[in-house]
Amino acid sequence: MNILGRDIPDYIEGYGEVKHYNGYLAGKGEKSKREIKFRNTLPGDEKLHEDLEELLNKLPLRDEMVVSFHHHLRNGDYVLNMVMDSIAKRGYKDITIAASSIFPCHKGLVKYIEEGVVTGIYAAYISGPVAEAISAGKLAKPAVMHTHGGRARVMESGDLAIDIAFIAAPTSDDYGNINGVEGQSACGALGYAHTDAETAGVTVAITDNLVEYPNPIIEIDQTKIDYVLKVDAIGDPNGIVSGTTQITKNPIGLKIAKLTADFIKDSGYLKDGMSFQTGAGGISLAVADEMKNIMKKDDIKGSFASGGITGYIVDMYKEGLFKSLLDVQCFDLAAIQSAKENPGHITMSASMYANADNKGAVVNKLDVVILGATEMDTDFNVNVTTGSNGTIMGGSGGHSDTAAGSKLCIIVSQLANSRISVLKDRINTVTTPGETVDILVTERGIAINPKRTDLIEKFKDSHLPIRTIEELRDMAVAMTGKPRDIEYDDKIVAVVEYRDGSVVDVVRKRK
């Protein structure tokens, strides 16, 4: 049992020795960035190729290699499938894929998992057929589910050494200066691709928009790219981003958002210089909308908004409510446009965003973050990795990173929905440790983590519906009944790595 009460062995077959989670600041100390071996590019050397097969002939492909991909093309990505199809055809086996996230469009991987072409997966988020295949125990080794910052950490430290990085590049010149804000497959910031480019032995930029040298907007530069491959299309624009992200229309969601904004206002954190992050979920966006109104009314100027950026946050920037946007990925077209045009819209690497093992990530400077939850327990531990049925359907992304870094971490969730309660005595998986979560806001009340005695004191006479988390749980149980425990097999199908590389939980195969 680790300190969160999760049953984790000291050694996991196919993963190795376990470093047990020991608190969110336990990773303080001496760190290292691993040695990187590569070949230099000298005057006269060319990088540009127009044929994938011809390029693959030049790469050091081998069994057991580790290849990486980023997920900025989201559910419209063609690159992972394109590359893995060719690698599989060549007969290589036992490949580990380090993809920052895996989406339903990557369903072609399931076959390669079943055939032993792919036997290892590292990702911060997995949804769709690949998640189901992993949960069903089809992947030979347990999947490693790290955080967004943790991905930068595993690559920089050498916990996972990338042999070849394949980087989808919406725009590139012939020498590998790339950006994500232009071209038919524009996706905005390329935050998750930086560490791949910096640490892989060989890096290939794959683009469908080749521009004259030098590309005038450079997010990742030529010194980190070995080859440029020009293809017809790297993704399906319809799957890359939604046209616009949407505020929830659900009145329960809107109520939660209003309560959340009121709580933030009364908490004392909503003041000049405040920094803020929220995701692209409907309730989170509704919180941003409420915040916007309060900030405008009370003439409050924030410092920065970070994270995945949406049009709502861009609007707040344009209205002067935030001085800067620190952007690791864009969720909609307005965000992409802004990343290209607005000088205060700064793209950043995932390491700068959220890595616990560098000289200081942006999340460390975050005041308030709004996050979601699939499940939560009365210790404020949050699950965003598995569904209430025990199957993988997500992952931390930046959840654990922002919870750890922020001064006020608020989980917003409907307390009960379709007869399922978010609050349980025991959750299927711990993604984010409760010690880093401060508040749960539901439509039936707001619970403050008991360790935040300062906030409990501040809200003791509040007009807001402050409840203990046990009270909220009891309300939920009264509505939904006691949830049935899911029965699991012993087989570990995924390891949930905390941002410092310790193991916070494991996912087991369902019976």
Next chain:
Amino acid sequence: MNILGRDIPDYIEGYGEVKHYNGYLAGKGEKSKREIKFRNTLPGDEKLHEDLEELLNKLPLRDEMVVSFHHHLRNGDYVLNMVMDSIAKRGYKDITIAASSIFPCHKGLVKYIEEGVVTGIYAAYISGPVAEAISAGKLAKPAVMHTHGGRARVMESGDLAIDIAFIAAPTSDDYGNINGVEGQSACGALGYAHTDAETAGVTVAITDNLVEYPNPIIEIDQTKIDYVLKVDAIGDPNGIVSGTTQITKNPIGLKIAKLTADFIKDSGYLKDGMSFQTGAGGISLAVADEMKNIMKKDDIKGSFASGGITGYIVDMYKEGLFKSLLDVQCFDLAAIQSAKENPGHITMSASMYANADNKGAVVNKLDVVILGATEMDTDFNVNVTTGSNGTIMGGSGGHSDTAAGSKLCIIVSQLANSRISVLKDRINTVTTPGETVDILVTERGIAINPKRTDLIEKFKDSHLPIRTIEELRDMAVAMTGKPRDIEYDDKIVAVVEYRDGSVVDVVRKRK
């Protein structure tokens, strides 16, 4: 004797084994970036200090440490002296200083060299009292004089591991996001500081312009900075940059510039998409001015101009003659202003600019570079390291890097000046190997390197005064007489490292 005919031992006391120069492309192969050890910065950790002594108490100071500085504050820099005075007061010895360049304002170092506080120096350019002290044999170990790109290489490879980097930062926030384009000590691009920040175990940003987090213009980001030190002044604005750089008024210089521009025009390299670099010397700027006129008249649109950027080059960018400026350092106020304001004015690291051991430097994409020479021999080898009296008075800077990368490397120089000829049978020091130099343009004629048979063919019926280099030498000798050879001691006072880390020459103590 190395392949350039220079007498270099296989082992140099205080330097080590010598890798002999073996051609400008001999460094092709497998390379590595060294492992970096550091301490991480977690939520709650602060970086800001306001007292140098208090900060130094926290740093891992020790005898024999390697400390680094950049030279973007040029002859107005306060930071190197400020830090070294405090370190010397604490009694540390045998320190190696890796300063990208050393100027007359660093004369305080001479005392520390004499006292054994400083026993090693790495720099790309050294002028003034420190250069004289080194030439006089006062430094315990030979100074290592690398190129601008070579400096990035030695640090990345670990040939020189920096213990502590002290980075003058014209603007910084409290978490170490820094830029050089704002503040009372604005100097423009911070190209030479990137590798220090990326590779040093501990990095300190020293600023006199502390701004709110996040600094909206970030050239080097917070993930590479351990501490921020706020001081009253990091430099003297009068010494940091000249107000404006100036075209030569000397009619001989103007004649050379005109010949050079005519040569470039007739060479075929002056066409749409051409890339170009020139320094801040009076003749070089006159060449740029001539080029501007030709490009405007013939409606030629270049690709990029690189290197140290001046107002003349900014004007060409503004007139649409270059699409982008790739800028490693700014030479005047117009360049600094442009680096801040113009989206196509892109700052770059010295590694991106010129490092031979990464995945491709900007110099590799350069068509035409205009460079100077103190001396040149009939093999086209160039000396910009020592004066005609044999004393150190400069160094490669980007000279060897751009010569190696460019398709057309032109040396512009007055053939004879004050009874001293630029052309000699034997030069005091080889900085840049002749195989990378294509053309010498003087007021008495233009010499083409015999290896450029293509250009010799192209110019065989030219109206331009094409001469052999021997003819030019003979003209010079007729004007100045045979130069006297300088007598040297056996003691090696400096090692001239080529960009790939091989030794191209050594500087000996004068008798």
